Amino acid sequence: MEAVVGTGAEQVVFWIIGPLMAIASLSLPLARKPVHAAVGLIFVMIGMAFLYTVLEAPFLGVAQVVVYTGAIMILFVFVLMLVGVDSSDSVVETITGQRWIAVVLGAGLLAVLLGVIVTANLPDAVGLENANARTNPVGVAYEVFGNTVFALELVGVLLIIAALGAITLTHKERLAAAHDQIATVKLRQRAYARGEGSQVLTPMPAPGVYAQHNAADVPALDPHGMPIDISVPRVLRLRGQELSPADVDGHVAQIASGPYLRPVSAPVEAEGADGESESGETLEQKGEQA
Amino acid sequence: MTLMAYLVLSSVLFVVGSITVLTRRNAILAFMGVELMLNSCNLALVAFSRIHGTLTGQVMAFYVMVVAAAEVVVGLAIIVSIYRARRTVSVDEPSLLRN
Numbered sequence: 001m002e003a004v005v006g007t008g009a010e011q012v013v014f015w016i017i018g019p020l021m022a023i024a025s026l027s028l029p030l031a032r033k034p035v036h037a038a039v040g041l042i043f044v045m046i047g048m049a050f051l052y053t054v055l056e057a058p059f060l061g062v063a064q065v066v067v068y069t070g071a072i073m074i075l076f077v078f079v080l081m082l083v084g085v086d087s088s089d090s091v092v093e094t095i096t097g098q099r100w101i102a103v104v105l106g107a108g109l110l111a112v113l114l115g116v117i118v119t120a121n122l123p124d125a126v127g128l129e130n131a132n133a134r135t136n137p138v139g140v141a142y143e144v145f146g147n148t149v150f151a152l153e154l155v156g157v158l159l160i161i162a163a164l165g166a167i168t169l170t171h172k173e174r175l176a177a178a179h180d181q182i183a184t185v186k187l188r189q190r191a192y193a194r195g196e197g198s199q200v201l202t203p204m205p206a207p208g209v210y211a212q213h214n215a216a217d218v219p220a221l222d223p224h225g226m227p228i229d230i231s232v233p234r235v236l237r238l239r240g241q242e243l244s245p246a247d248v249d250g251h252v253a254q255i256a257s258g259p260y261l262r263p264v265s266a267p268v269e270a271e272g273a274d275g276e277s278e279s280g281e282t283l284e285q286k287g288e289q290a
Numbered sequence: 291m292t293l294m295a296y297l298v299l300s301s302v303l304f305v306v307g308s309i310t311v312l313t314r315r316n317a318i319l320a321f322m323g324v325e326l327m328l329n330s331c332n333l334a335l336v337a338f339s340r341i342h343g344t345l346t347g348q349v350m351a352f353y354v355m356v357v358a359a360a361e362v363v364v365g366l367a368i369i370v371s372i373y374r375a376r377r378t379v380s381v382d383e384p385s386l387l388r389n
Contacts, residue, residue, distance in 0.1 A: 018299045025303050025326060028310040034319055041322050044303065048329055051296065055336050057348050060355075064332075067355050072325065072362045079366045080318060083379050102312035106305045113301035117294060125293050126343025136348075143349045155356050162360035169367035172374075 013054050021047040034080050038073065045069050056128040059137040205231040217243045296337040303330035317369050317379045321362070328358045 020043070027040030045068045052061035095101075131139050144152055179187075191197030205228055207216045217236050219227035232242045303326055310323030332351040339347025373379050 014295060018295065022299065022302050022306075025306045028306060028319065028323055028326060029313055034316055037319055037322060041326060044326065045329060048333060051299075051333060052336055055296070055340050057336050057339070057351075060332075060336060060348055060351055063352065063355060067359055068325075068329070072359060075362060075366055076318065076322060076325075079370060082370060083318065083373050099313050102309050105312065106309040109308060110301060110305040113304070114298060117297045117301065122294060123341060125341045128340055128343060128345070131343060131345045136345075139345050140348055140352065143345045144352065148349060148353075151353060155353060158357065158360050162363045166363045166367035169364070169371050 010054050013050065017047045017050050035077070038077055038080060041076075042069055042073050045073065056132055057136060059140050199230060207231045207233065215243070217241055219244075293337050293341055297334055300330045300334040300337065303327075303333070315380050315382055317372070317381045318366075320381060321365055321369070325358065325362070328354060 024040040024043040024047070028037045031037040031040065045064060049061045049064040049069070052058070052064055128136070133139070134142075188197060189201065192201050205220045207218060207220060216233060218232075219229055219242065220231040222228050227244060229237065229242070236242055307323045307326030307330060310326065311320050314320045314323065332354055335347040335351040335354070337347075339345060339351075369379055
């Protein structure tokens with residue numbers, strides 16, 4: 001009998017994987033982060049697949065990897081990501097001593113189960129050599145499609161209902177019609193015609209001094225070298241976190257204070273040293289205000 | 291003798307799963323505990339199938355697997371919709387029916 005069941009190789013596999021599975025399963029009640037518990041559970045499930053294969057059930061071993069590790073645990077991790085990975089469990093107990101009660105109850109359950117298993121008069125294992133004569137998947141298929149066809153049909157119905165239920169539960173009613181691109185543009189044009197909304201119809205110029213300084217709090221420079229205030233995000237402007245180009249070191253500051261700078265309002269006659277220094281001053285004043 | 295060891299491992303995993311369900315406040319973690327319990331039952335079923343030399347236990351484990359898949363789909367959908375409505379996955383928070 002021991003020749004059929006529990007050969008040396010099987011013992012080795014079991015005594016390596018079994019304790020590791022038991023340790024990994026402890027991450028479920030103990031791990032602070034849900035993702036760690038999920039990884040522990042995945043380890044347990046893959047170990048379970050090994051044990052199935054050792055137990056002469058290779059079909060179930062493959063199904064275990066495909067269904068549990070491949071589908072169910074991925075779904076779990078998906079939902080964990082959806083809900084927020086760092087949502088660690090609260091340590092506050094709502095029922096006082098709940099943890100200890102649970103541990104005592106678990107220990108009692110373990111004692112009962114182990115008592116039954118150890119004292120039970122288990123028959124010698126027959127082994128599955130006869131049942132697996134035409135390979136294990138074929139044997140399982142004969143059993144499933146031969147003796148339990150009705151159960152199989154019921155399970156199919158159950159799966160369809162579960163899929164429908166999941167779709168219904170997570171379906172979100174849309175309260176208003178979705179704004180497509182055309183509608184958004186039309187709204188913007190109407191606001192522009194009324195004099196509300198933004199000052200330009202085109203998309204806002206991007207902040208940052210192009211190819212010189214790319215921080216979002218630095219306004220873009222127009223062709224005259226003047227800062228374009230609306231290119232800085234509105235929130236930064238309201239908070240007063242906008243930088244003037246003069247505050248930025250390097251080439252940008254050189255542009256902002258240097259020979260390229262021309263006031264926009266004074267068109268042609270403002271050429272020369274006076275206009276430059278003036279505009280440089282205004283820029284610096286602006287920076288101080290900001 | 292190893293088959294008894296399989297049953298012992300299966301009951302240890304079952305107990306760990308049930309402790310998880312009892313203590314964990316995060317609904318997803320409690321749900322993982324349920325999965326662990328189902329898995330440990332599968333291990334026992336497969337071991338018994340080998341003890342008796344028939345494939346019935348394996349077929350039962352197969353059905354347990356399929357039903358567990360359906361159960362996970364619906365359960366996680368419920369958790370997601372609760373999270374959408376209440377912004378929490380704690381099993382203690384949605385106690386609206388208490389008062």
